[in-house]
Amino acid sequence: MTLHVTNxxxxxxxxxxxxxPENVLLYYCxxxxxxxxxxxxxxxxxxxxxxxxxxxxxxxxxRHVENFTDVNEKIVARVGEDDLGEDEASVAESYxxxxxxxxxxxxxxxxxxxxxxxxxxxEIVDLVETLIEKGYAYESNGSVYFDVTSFDxxxxxxxxxxxxxxxxxxxxxxxxxxxxxxxxxxxxGSVDENAVHEHRHEGVDHCDHTxxxxxxxxxxxxxxxxxxxxCSAMSMTxxxxxxxxxxxxxxLVFPHHENxxxxxxxATDQQFANYWLHCELFQMDDEKxxxxxxxxxxxxxxxxxxGTNVLRTFLTAGSYNSKQLYSDETIAEAEERxxxxxxxxxxxxxxxxxxxxxTKVDDESLRTAVDDARDSFVEAxxxxxNTREAQSALLSVATAxxxxxxxxxxxxxxxxxxAVDTLEELGAVLGLSFVGETTGTADLAGDVVDLVLDxxxxxxxxxxxxxxxxxxxxxxxxxxxxxxxDDGASxxxxxxx
RNA sequence: GCCAAGGUGGCAGAGUCCGGCCGAACGCAGCGGCCUGCAGAGCCGCCCACCGCCGGUUCAAAUCCGGCCCUUGGCUCCA
Numbered sequence: 001m002t003l004h005v006t007n008x009x010x011x012x013x014x015x016x017x018x019x020x021p022e023n024v025l026l027y028y029c030x031x032x033x034x035x036x037x038x039x040x041x042x043x044x045x046x047x048x049x050x051x052x053x054x055x056x057x058x059x060x061x062x063r064h065v066e067n068f069t070d071v072n073e074k075i076v077a078r079v080g081e082d083d084l085g086e087d088e089a090s091v092a093e094s095y096x097x098x099x100x101x102x103x104x105x106x107x108x109x110x111x112x113x114x115x116x117x118x119x120x121x122x123e124i125v126d127l128v129e130t131l132i133e134k135g136y137a138y139e140s141n142g143s144v145y146f147d148v149t150s151f152d153x154x155x156x157x158x159x160x161x162x163x164x165x166x167x168x169x170x171x172x173x174x175x176x177x178x179x180x181x182x183x184x185x186x187x188x189g190s191v192d193e194n195a196v197h198e199h200r201h202e203g204v205d206h207c208d209h210t211x212x213x214x215x216x217x218x219x220x221x222x223x224x225x226x227x228x229x230x231c232s233a234m235s236m237t238x239x240x241x242x243x244x245x246x247x248x249x250x251x252l253v254f255p256h257h258e259n260x261x262x263x264x265x266x267a268t269d270q271q272f273a274n275y276w277l278h279c280e281l282f283q284m285d286d287e288k289x290x291x292x293x294x295x296x297x298x299x300x301x302x303x304x305x306x307g308t309n310v311l312r313t314f315l316t317a318g319s320y321n322s323k324q325l326y327s328d329e330t331i332a333e334a335e336e337r338x339x340x341x342x343x344x345x346x347x348x349x350x351x352x353x354x355x356x357x358x359t360k361v362d363d364e365s366l367r368t369a370v371d372d373a374r375d376s377f378v379e380a381x382x383x384x385x386n387t388r389e390a391q392s393a394l395l396s397v398a399t400a401x402x403x404x405x406x407x408x409x410x411x412x413x414x415x416x417x418x419a420v421d422t423l424e425e426l427g428a429v430l431g432l433s434f435v436g437e438t439t440g441t442a443d444l445a446g447d448v449v450d451l452v453l454d455x456x457x458x459x460x461x462x463x464x465x466x467x468x469x470x471x472x473x474x475x476x477x478x479x480x481x482x483x484x485x486d487d488g489a490s491x492x493x494x495x496x497x
Numbered sequence: 498g499c500c501a502a503g504g505u506g507g508c509a510g511a512g513u514c515c516g517g518c519c520g521a522a523c524g525c526a527g528c529g530g531c532c533u534g535c536a537g538a539g540c541c542g543c544c545c546a547c548c549g550c551c552g553g554u555u556c557a558a559a560u561c562c563g564g565c566c567c568u569u570g571g572c573u574c575c576a
Contacts, residue, residue: 044576249576392523
């Protein structure tokens, strides 16, 4: 079975066929860097990351581009706040650094390039000029708007009809536009003061004057690029006129992606993207999680609290294109899933390393279970990146391992080895890492725990169970999970290290 | 109002494209047993689903068709 994806453009699940059978051009609509990234961003990132990893698993060379929108009134509104910076560019830079750090902590594969709007103004101006020349855009008071009536297919992504679309953009634009649904490609002058004030955080002591945004020279005078045009210009610059995969959040379908299609296809006469994939949003109680509602957990808080593996298990516990419930319960469940996987992995590694591996035995049911799990995993991922099913497959390896290890003194060395390799290889597709980075202090901590456990073992041998339990409780209070087995006690250090 | 997605066990969440393997996965919670000084982990087994409602097609429907009810998202910045 080959990879199938759900294409928003057609509404169907289709076989995935990139233009070049060996390369995939993947563009992801990145962030406006005006706030720290939150879990909702992480959800989309992780799903795109899993797509990227799966495409590589299938043998494709993935050219992944993700932009940073570093020109925006919301960024200007942060000027002077905390120590973010004294102008739009430095505020953006602060948040970009923050964002890249968050991405690393989520174990995301790096994109090939993270283009920024501020570095692509010439390409944007060129594109706008082309649109004017071809009659798809017009200048008005130093601003340039896209004429939606000139593009017959406008609305094809979001299935909307022109006369049902209300005005786009801020009120001032309306008088300058021919059709209320026309959207800005280029905006004259600096940022709108009101817009900046609207986005300022309350109770923050900003500088006394309204900060200004950057402006650039253009054939229409000083101004700033519109929001939608950047993605078209940057994706064409770094990838091609036609993308294979264009991914973004569901909330961007209209107007952002609709406008990207209009301006790109009008300019090039080529299909802009062959497959449009949209990540669904988090659901919190009765509303979505979003920057504008302010009901979010930031990525750095989440990583600190749960660790990368638990977080990624959680974020891939549903399909990318289904809404996901965010709550303490759903996170806790993900934590249990990850723990179960990790325990089984650790147990398998321990068994393989043990002397018992010498007295080997063949366990066909273990090997079959592992092979079946691999098949299920592949099938699940090929079916529109069904990460929940993929997790199920991984969990079935865990069950097979535990079952094999249960009450057995002779191990199937090869079967266990295969289980370990499978967990590592397939887990990596989901960005899960069983092998934590062991640092010098972690090793030392391990040695100390071993020492405490030796003492506890002696207490138990002497029948001093009260003292033994006390030691176990105290270790647990430190986050160290102790498990008594026939071969002595074993332990797990807190996750998220 | 318009557009889109969705309604599956106590929770969460696959399956719906290509009807039968779904008497409904995986996990969590719950129950019983094994193991254990105890606990945890683990193993084995069980409980909980008339798959939103009504009608239709079919030998056969969670899956297809029609109608209705409800939820969420988009239509303004948002992953």
